[in-house]
Amino acid sequence: MKYTQYILILLLSIIFVSCRKEDNEPDITERTVFMYLPWSTNLTSYFYDNITDLEKAIAEKGLEQEKVIVFMSTSSSEAEMFEIVYNKGICKRNILKEYTNPQFTTETGLTDIISDMKSFAPAESYSMIIGCHGMGWLPVDYSSSRTKEIFKYHWEYTGRPMTRFFGGLSAEYQTDIATLAQSISNNDIKMEYIMFDDCYMSNIEVAYDLRYVTNHIIACPTEIMAYGMPYALIGKYLLDKNPDYQSICNEFYSFYSTYKYPYGTIGITDCRELDNMASIMKIINSILSFDSSKEELIQPMDGYSPVIFYDFADYVKNLCGENDDTYAAFTEILYKVVPYKAHTEKFYSASSINPIPISTYCGITTSEPSYNKKANNYTNTSWYKATH
Structure with missing residues (x-):
């Protein structure tokens, strides 16, 4: 009988300690x-x-x-x-x-x-x-x-x-x-x-x-x-x-x-959706090379000189050139990668005297074509390694 009472007291003690511990822990919201x-x-x-x-x-x-x-x-x-x-x-x-x-x-x-x-x-x-x-x-x-x-x-x-x-x-x-x-x-x-x-x-x-x-x-x-x-x-x-x-x-x-x-x-x-985007970009980069003379045609997204950040879709459009099917395959994935976006007619940059007009916009940038010295480490990025 004493043994049974001892076990009962021990169990109650464990339950009491457990309850106290739970009371001190934040509730999971x-x-x-x-x-x-x-x-x-x-x-x-x-x-x-x-x-x-x-x-x-x-x-x-x-x-x-x-x-x-x-x-x-x-x-x-x-x-x-x-x-x-x-x-x-x-x-x-x-x-x-x-x-x-x-x-x-x-x-x-x-x-x-x-x-x-x-x-x-x-x-x-x-x-x-x-x-x-x-x-x-x-x-x-x-x-x-x-x-x-x-x-x-x-x-x-x-x-x-x-x-x-x-x-x-x-x-x-x-x-x-x-x-x-x-x-x-x-x-x-x-x-x-x-x-x-x-x-x-x-x-x-x-x-x-x-x-x-x-x-x-x-x-x-x-x-x-x-x-x-x-x-x-x-x-x-x-x-x-x-x-x-x-x-x-x-x-x-x-x-x-x-x-x-x-x-x-x-x-x-x-x-x-980014692994899918990396896969399509690796294919594009394996068959196409960017013509550096087109760099000035790409929508800039900063006021630096040279530019560091470009509109991603506009870069790929200039990379693809006349390869419309390739660019179409890219845009199909892009709409999933950036499903929502918004912009005013111009964007402001403290490094530019005047606000910069936005003629094309996909909601995300890349530094792939940049020759600004601040982008010298670009080939060390995980994105570059995954897409080249």
Whole structure:
């Protein structure tokens, strides 16, 4: 009898301890949206506005099966992670963790930050919003000769409207795309989408590097004004379990077509189609060579000289030349790769005196034909290796 009582007490103790452990663990929610804002020097005030605008969307929609976690660099050496909590029409920011010298440019450091997000808000699915400066696929430039170069990045121009490398204004605050991809993979996460609120990130080379860690990429093929994405308008779609990507494009266009600087471009990339795109491009590259004399015929998507980013479809059209069937096979896949897009009549670039007209637009860029010295490492990209 005593033995039976002992067993019963032991079982009750185990159940009690298990219940206490479960009570201390966060509930698994349906969706977690992670807003990631690493140190970007002159964009901090815009980030606060972006968060406030997202809270407006949350107040309109409410939060049911969603959580919103924000990592925000408040200075070059400090950051905080907080949850936006909604209750009775009011949004509050609950601090979850404070950071000193977060190593967000390294695989280990970024892996840990994403792990923190995952532990604070475990979910059935995740999405990520990244706000900072951007420079497409270009790797972080640690060169000591940088100061001797004549080349100026778009964020180095003064006296012009400001636009938004993946990170800050110097190499110590910039993160390579491969590091982002590996850090997400290390956490065993595949995002529903990664939205880059940065310049030049709707780029075939970037998307290919991220194809296994996200289903979709929302990004701009050109520069985006410092205001960034119109979160108050698109936030409700970003929070949905099944984001309405067409509406995101529509609201983006609606906002920027009437903004004081009426320049904006956006594209939605379905990363699940990128292996098919790489296959068709490998076939095209095996039978055709680009005529460099046609470079000036391609739609530029930046204001640099020489151009770094070109409209992807227009490049392939000039590559194919008279091979209409080949180009048709390409476009059939392209419509699946970029199913949604929008643009104003012109795009703005801080490195160009005047806004640049858009005559043809597919929503994603490539640097394949560029002879700008900043694209010298192009043959080292995963996209180039997969398509040649």
